Amino acid sequence: MLLYQLRLALKSIRRNPVLSTVMVLGIALGIAVSMSFVSAYYIISGDPIPHKSDKLFYVQLDSWNPDNPFSDDDPTEPPNQLTYMDAMALMESDIPTYHTAMYKTVMVIHPPNDSVQPTQEEIRMCFSDFFSLFDVPFDYGGPWDSAADEGPEPVIVLSAETNDELFGGENSVGRTLRLEDQEFKVIGVLAPWHPTPKYYDPHNGSFDFAEPVFMPIHWAREMQVVNSGNTSGWKPYDNSYEGKLQSEAVWVQFWAQLDTQEQEERYAQFLTGYAEEQRAAGRFQRPNNHRLRDVNAWLEFWGVVDPSQRAMVIIALLFLLVCAVNLIGILLGKFLSRASEVGVRRALGASRMWIFSLHLVECALIGIAGSVIGLALSLAGVSYIQRLFGVQLDNPLDMTMLSVGIGLSLLAALVAGIYPAWRICRIAPGMHLKTQ
Amino acid sequence: MLTMQDVRKVYRTEHVETHALSHFSIAVNEGEFVSVMGPSGSGKTTFLNIAGLLDAFDEGTYTLDGVDVSRLSDREMSKVRNEKIGFIFQTFNLIPDLNVFDNVDVPLRYRGLGAASRKQAIEEALATVGLSARYKHYPSQLSGGQQQRVAIARALVGQPKLILADEPTGNLDSAMASEIMDLLEKINSSGATVVMVTHDPELANRASRQIHLLDGKLIDLAQERPAPLYDPSPAGQAV
Numbered sequence: 001m002l003l004y005q006l007r008l009a010l011k012s013i014r015r016n017p018v019l020s021t022v023m024v025l026g027i028a029l030g031i032a033v034s035m036s037f038v039s040a041y042y043i044i045s046g047d048p049i050p051h052k053s054d055k056l057f058y059v060q061l062d063s064w065n066p067d068n069p070f071s072d073d074d075p076t077e078p079p080n081q082l083t084y085m086d087a088m089a090l091m092e093s094d095i096p097t098y099h100t101a102m103y104k105t106v107m108v109i110h111p112p113n114d115s116v117q118p119t120q121e122e123i124r125m126c127f128s129d130f131f132s133l134f135d136v137p138f139d140y141g142g143p144w145d146s147a148a149d150e151g152p153e154p155v156i157v158l159s160a161e162t163n164d165e166l167f168g169g170e171n172s173v174g175r176t177l178r179l180e181d182q183e184f185k186v187i188g189v190l191a192p193w194h195p196t197p198k199y200y201d202p203h204n205g206s207f208d209f210a211e212p213v214f215m216p217i218h219w220a221r222e223m224q225v226v227n228s229g230n231t232s233g234w235k236p237y238d239n240s241y242e243g244k245l246q247s248e249a250v251w252v253q254f255w256a257q258l259d260t261q262e263q264e265e266r267y268a269q270f271l272t273g274y275a276e277e278q279r280a281a282g283r284f285q286r287p288n289n290h291r292l293r294d295v296n297a298w299l300e301f302w303g304v305v306d307p308s309q310r311a312m313v314i315i316a317l318l319f320l321l322v323c324a325v326n327l328i329g330i331l332l333g334k335f336l337s338r339a340s341e342v343g344v345r346r347a348l349g350a351s352r353m354w355i356f357s358l359h360l361v362e363c364a365l366i367g368i369a370g371s372v373i374g375l376a377l378s379l380a381g382v383s384y385i386q387r388l389f390g391v392q393l394d395n396p397l398d399m400t401m402l403s404v405g406i407g408l409s410l411l412a413a414l415v416a417g418i419y420p421a422w423r424i425c426r427i428a429p430g431m432h433l434k435t436q
Numbered sequence: 437m438l439t440m441q442d443v444r445k446v447y448r449t450e451h452v453e454t455h456a457l458s459h460f461s462i463a464v465n466e467g468e469f470v471s472v473m474g475p476s477g478s479g480k481t482t483f484l485n486i487a488g489l490l491d492a493f494d495e496g497t498y499t500l501d502g503v504d505v506s507r508l509s510d511r512e513m514s515k516v517r518n519e520k521i522g523f524i525f526q527t528f529n530l531i532p533d534l535n536v537f538d539n540v541d542v543p544l545r546y547r548g549l550g551a552a553s554r555k556q557a558i559e560e561a562l563a564t565v566g567l568s569a570r571y572k573h574y575p576s577q578l579s580g581g582q583q584q585r586v587a588i589a590r591a592l593v594g595q596p597k598l599i600l601a602d603e604p605t606g607n608l609d610s611a612m613a614s615e616i617m618d619l620l621e622k623i624n625s626s627g628a629t630v631v632m633v634t635h636d637p638e639l640a641n642r643a644s645r646q647i648h649l650l651d652g653k654l655i656d657l658a659q660e661r662p663a664p665l666y667d668p669s670p671a672g673q674a675v
Contacts, residue, residue, distance in 0.1 A: 004545055011533050344529045347490055348590070349518025349546035351511045430485035433525055433602070 001354075002361070009362035016334070023330055024369045030323030031374025031409045036381025037316035038408075039401045041309055048195045049135065052257070053295035056133060057264075059254040060293070061086055061275060065234035066285035078289045079232060079250040080203065087252040089274065091127065095267045096256035098133040102126035103227040103252050104204055104211060105220060110178040111166055121162075122228065123179070124211040125220045131157070131188075133257050134200055139163075141173035141188035144216060148187075152218040155187040162212035163189045179213070180223055199295050201253055202302040204229045227251050248283075258292075268292065320412055327366075327416035335359055335424040342424055343432035352425040359421035360414060367413025371406040378405065437598060437629045438464040438487060443496035445482055445652075456482040457493070458652040464631060466597070469624040471640035472633045474649035480633045481602060483649065487631060488521050488600045489513045501597055518546045522591030522628070524620075526603035528583040530575040536562070536586050537571040543594045561589040565619060581612035588619055592628075599623060601632040605639060617642055 013020045047053050062070075062078035063086060069075035082090070087101035103125055110118045130136070131143035140163075144155045156177065163172050163186075172186045194209050220226075224241045229251065237247030258264045271290040278284040293301060342355055350358075379397060397405070445457040456479045464470050474480050485491035486498065489505060497506050501520055508516065522543075523529075530539050540561055544554045562568045565585040575583055584604060591599055601620065605613030617639055624630045624644075632643060640646050648655050 001545070001548070015533055340529065341531055344525075344531065345542065346514070347488065347517060347523045347529075348543040349514050349594075351514040351546075353511070354514075354546070428491060430481070430488075430490040433490070433523075433527075433529060 005358045005361045006365070008358060009365050012338075012362050013365060019330065019334060020366070023327055023366050024373065026323050026327055026330075027367060027370025027409055027413055028373035028377060030320035030412060031371055031405055032377030032381050034313075034316040034320040034408065035375060035378035035397075035401065035405045036385055037309075037313045038404065039378065039382055039397055040385045041313045042401060042404075045304075045309075046196075047296060048197060048199045048299075049295060052135070055257055055259050056295050057256050057258055057267075057292040058295075058298045059090065059256055059271070060291035061271065061284075062286045062289035063248060063250070063278070063284055064286060068234070070232070076289070078291055081230070081232070081250040082252045082254050083248055083250055084245045084252050086274075086278075087254050090254055090256075090271075093267070093270055095258070095263060095270055097259050097263070098129035099254070099256040100127040100130045100133060101217060101252050101254050102130060102201075103217075103220075104201065104229045105225050106228045107179045107213075107223075107225060109166075109213070112175065112177065121213060122211045123213045123215050125215055125217040125227075127217055129257075130214065133255055134195070136193055137191040139189050139191045140171040141186070144187050149216050149218065152216040152222065154182060154184045154219075155216065156184040157188040157190060157214040158186055159190050159210060159212045160192045161209075179215075180225070182219070182223060184215070197299060197304045199299055200255060201229075202299065202304060203253065221245065256292075264292065320408065324412040324416040327413065328419055331359075331363065331417055331420040332423060335420045336427075339424065339427050339432040342427060343429035346427075346429035347433060355425040356421045359424055360417050363413045363417030363421070364410055367410040368406065370413065371409030374409060375402060375405045437466040437468070437501060438462070438631070439497075439499045440483075440486070441497045443486065443493050443498060445479075445486060445491070445493045455652050457486070460496070460652060460654060462647065462654055464629060466629055467624070467627065469621070469630045469642075469644045470632070471643035471646045472631065472649060473635065473637070473640050473646060478649040479652040480649050482652070484600050484602050484631070484633055487598075488523060489517050514546070518543055518594065520597050522594065522596040522599045524584070524587050524591050524599065524601040524604045526606040528575070528580070528587045528607070530583055530586055530590075532575055535572050535574050536567060536578070539575070539586055540590045540593050543590060547594065557593050557595075558589075561593040562586075564592060564622075565589045580608055581615060584608060584612075584616055585619065588616070588623070592623060597627075597629060599628050599630045601630065603633055603635065605634070605636065613639065 049056065059082070060078045060080065061082055063083055064070045064079050069077070070079045071077045082101070091099065091101055093099070105123050105125055106120055107123050108118050109121050124130070127149050128143050128146055131138075136143075139160060141157075143157060144153065147153070148155050156179070158166070158172065163169060166172070166177065167175060172189055175186050176183050177186060178184070197207055198205065198210065221241075226241065226244065231249050231251040233247065233249035235248040237243045237249065256267065258267055268290070271292075272288055275284045275288050275290060345355065375397065382397070440460060440462050443457055443460040444455070447454040447456055460479070460483065472480050472483065482491065486493050489508075497504060499505070500516065503516070505513065505516055531542065534542070537558055540558045541554055544557060549557075558571075559568065562571055565588050567582060567585055567589065570578065570582065575586070578586065599620070604620065605616050608616060613636070620630055620632065621642065630643075634640050
């Protein structure tokens, strides 16, 4: 019976193509606007590493000025990065399963093909644990080992896009690449990897793509390159490279993976002990105030999901509601114009429920057609929002969002159709059989 | 076949109350061909709508084929309409974007029959009305008489016991009207009870019984013919 209703509904839609197109476009527009915002919000607010986001902790220590808090907005908040000295000291702990100090810098890359101009690219300086911490996927090779960290050995890992650009996407493991004046051997090539938001470093663009090159952190010291991200300081220091490394300026990020509660407690004790040790040595003159924030707490702290974005989503959904309300009027007119046909069908044995469901099937078809066009339009909408908010979304419409789009469209069309379908199924058939 | 007892139907608007049927009683026997006459507004169509379970009534009882249908649910009434009643309308009431085959198919769709059974029934009904060759035509491609014959095929296809015809020849010329009457007589002779509303005394006279309505009341049980065209007794059916 459903197939018969589908056939009749399609005939009805084809009977008045202009009106049907208006209805489908109405729904499509509502879906395009709402899905653009919903999908952007979904990606922005989603857990970027759901299977271990509660085990990855961003570490903060309070090495700041004893006379002034780091943040005037929240005086209890410790600095959002570590000093180089503290970051390297924390690397000595064997409590975390994985841990890494890291920061972003910029270097000149000399492409292997001399005809291509050298370019300046962002480099992520980190320890080898970085790749295990964040479950970074590899296409070729793998991460460097801890010996390469300490050497440091001249090895690098390339992003998939960089490998495409420099080596045409082939396996470049073992090839060499010159960064600044140093030759490096490619030890691994990542599979496409764009954590959204870029939770491991929201300081430097929450929605930027991951860096094109990853390098053992100690090469920065060898090559005397400074960080390119945010640096905050409260105590004057010698303006040399070594002076910055030994200073109280904070510019290094630090992540640790703590798999168990016991690990977490031990690590917290370790941080307390470290702070007391430093206090005894004349640093850390503020009360003990370390922080271990997991991924989602860290993103929330950074306000990656802005309340205004939530408001935009609500407004976008209200727009869909307005489209659905408009659809009610059109459907009502269309359905009631078919009263004589409905009267005939009722006389020939159709129950009210059958008439009701026939008209809802038509609404569902309109909803599905609207969702297809609406989702296509929402791709353009997401692209616009990306530009508007300066956000880069790798896969704006995944299966979940497609399902949500189709579901929302169906729901809007069915909700809009309930009243018109109810009205037409309640008509007195005898009233409409005398004339046609 | 059809018995109404003291049926009352009042149409109410904000200011006016119209008594469409008042203490209306009638009995139509199985196999009869009854014509219903009366001036406009006398209650003919109201009677037909109530008889066809297309309209509710305020008081009285209505028994159809031995079943009290006075207080059935919508689903039950739809089933009775589908299985026991065939409708023929003055304006044919074919569905314009369905072809002849699909129009005749409509009542069978509500019975949940398989495609093969439906096809056979539709072909038989179209053969009865002489339109087998036109099954792919759309209503707009047919003459008025042909459209009414499709409507008759649609009324027949489910083999209902009762045919309700509301001025079936009202939109046709006299030659075509006579053809349609021939068809209705043929249907009646094959066993169906026919109740036909008409304004035409000549056509009314071709029925086995005529009744007259005035102001919602049955005023005259007209003369009966010697015998109905169809004899429902086993002996009659054997003939």
